Amino acid sequence: MKRVLVTGCGGFIGSRVCHQLIDDHSVDVVGVDNMNDYYDISLKFHRLDQLRRRSQFHFHAVDISDRITLADVFQNYQFDAVLNLAARAGVRYSMENPYVYMQTNALGNLNLLEEMRMHGIRKYVLASTSSLYAGQDMPFVESLSVNTPISPYAATKKAAEAMAYSYNYLYDIDTTVVRYFTVYGPAGRPDMSYFRFVYLIDQGQPITVYGDGEQSRDFTFVDDIARGTILATKPLGYEIINLGGGNQPHSINKVIGIIEDLLGKKAVVDRKPAHVADMESTWANIEKADRLLGWKPEISLEEGLRRCVAWYQDNREWLVKLPGICETA
Numbered sequence: 001m002k003r004v005l006v007t008g009c010g011g012f013i014g015s016r017v018c019h020q021l022i023d024d025h026s027v028d029v030v031g032v033d034n035m036n037d038y039y040d041i042s043l044k045f046h047r048l049d050q051l052r053r054r055s056q057f058h059f060h061a062v063d064i065s066d067r068i069t070l071a072d073v074f075q076n077y078q079f080d081a082v083l084n085l086a087a088r089a090g091v092r093y094s095m096e097n098p099y100v101y102m103q104t105n106a107l108g109n110l111n112l113l114e115e116m117r118m119h120g121i122r123k124y125v126l127a128s129t130s131s132l133y134a135g136q137d138m139p140f141v142e143s144l145s146v147n148t149p150i151s152p153y154a155a156t157k158k159a160a161e162a163m164a165y166s167y168n169y170l171y172d173i174d175t176t177v178v179r180y181f182t183v184y185g186p187a188g189r190p191d192m193s194y195f196r197f198v199y200l201i202d203q204g205q206p207i208t209v210y211g212d213g214e215q216s217r218d219f220t221f222v223d224d225i226a227r228g229t230i231l232a233t234k235p236l237g238y239e240i241i242n243l244g245g246g247n248q249p250h251s252i253n254k255v256i257g258i259i260e261d262l263l264g265k266k267a268v269v270d271r272k273p274a275h276v277a278d279m280e281s282t283w284a285n286i287e288k289a290d291r292l293l294g295w296k297p298e299i300s301l302e303e304g305l306r307r308c309v310a311w312y313q314d315n316r317e318w319l320v321k322l323p324g325i326c327e328t329a
């Protein structure tokens with residue numbers, strides 16, 4: 001590959017994918033992002049500023065749901081692959097504003113596929129989610145049917161997967177869907193549990209725990225996810241591949257305990273009822289990722305959280321000045 005398009009390049013996972021493409025694969029990266037304000041935009045600029053120092057990175061402020069400006073990008077460049085990391089990704093917020101999820105996750109996905117069809121671009125990688133496995137037996141394997149999404153977010157990702165299947169069938173666009181399992185890491189998303197726990201425990205503010213905290217997630221470190229996403233650019237036809245920890249999932253209470261130890265501070269816990277749009281547990285079967293991509297995660301939860309806390313401590317000075325970055329959930 002010589003040049004790829006990465007959507008959502010200012011995002012948590014998208015920015016890591018861009019860095020790895022440049023560092024490990026010497027690929028020219030065109031990145032687009034609408035820089036929306038779902039969470040404090042300073043974090044997106046923090047990630048984008050680091051990318052803009054790279055001569056192989058080219059940024060365009062483009063919303064994938066806007067066909068006109070997206071078309072310009074495809075007019076100006078020829079791509080070997082499109083990696084769609086642009087998404088509305090918060091599970092619980094999708095009940096408050098489902099329309100933006102439909103717009104970015106479903107319509108934006110269609111716009112990309114249409115541009116790819118018109119310009120003869122043959123490889124598509126779509127970031128999807130373990131949230132689709134709601135109601136299924138664990139560990140989740142890709143062959144399970146995923147017809148019972150319990151959040152608008154999951155429903156829009158299902159829509160995106162289905163549309164990508166159609167475009168593979170009709171127009172032979174080679175597509176790999178990567179289903180991520182609760183991705184965490186430095187410079188992450190402040191709407192997610194681990195980011196809020198690090199920030200709020202350090203600041204001596206209460207954390208919110210939904211339910212009894214024994215719900216669990218197959219947490220996966222962002223560098224492992226970026227590596228798997230890039231491996232997924234190989235030609236495969238149409239495949240869905242889990243990228244997850246693959247071991248026993250970790251409870252939220254365990255994550256809080258590790259963060260308390262790393263910070264040397266105790267959490268003040270404010271309990272709320274379990275959230276209706278949340279799954280109880282997630283756990284990936286990752287045999288297919290190993291077989292098709294030669295991928296396995298490398299970073300343990302303890303090491304990954306250590307890196308999250310280290311990043312937070314290195315950046316605390318400006319983070320604490322961002323108003324409401326982790327205001328009570």
Ligand SMILES: Cc1cn([C@H]2C[C@H](O)[C@@H](COP(=O)(O)OP(=O)(O)O[C@H]3O[C@H](CO)[C@@H](O)[C@H](O)[C@H]3O)O2)c(=O)[nH]c1=O
Binds near residue numbers: 129211215
């Ligand atoms: C933010 C927050 C969350 N929680 C609970 C809710 C969930 O049961 C659990 C994990 O929440 P989160 O860390 O936000 O992650 P989760 O809801 O699993 O969703 C993540 O993982 C999904 C699956 O990969 C992704 O598709 C989503 O984009 C990503 O946000 O922790 C709390 O108890 N307190 C909190 O403050």
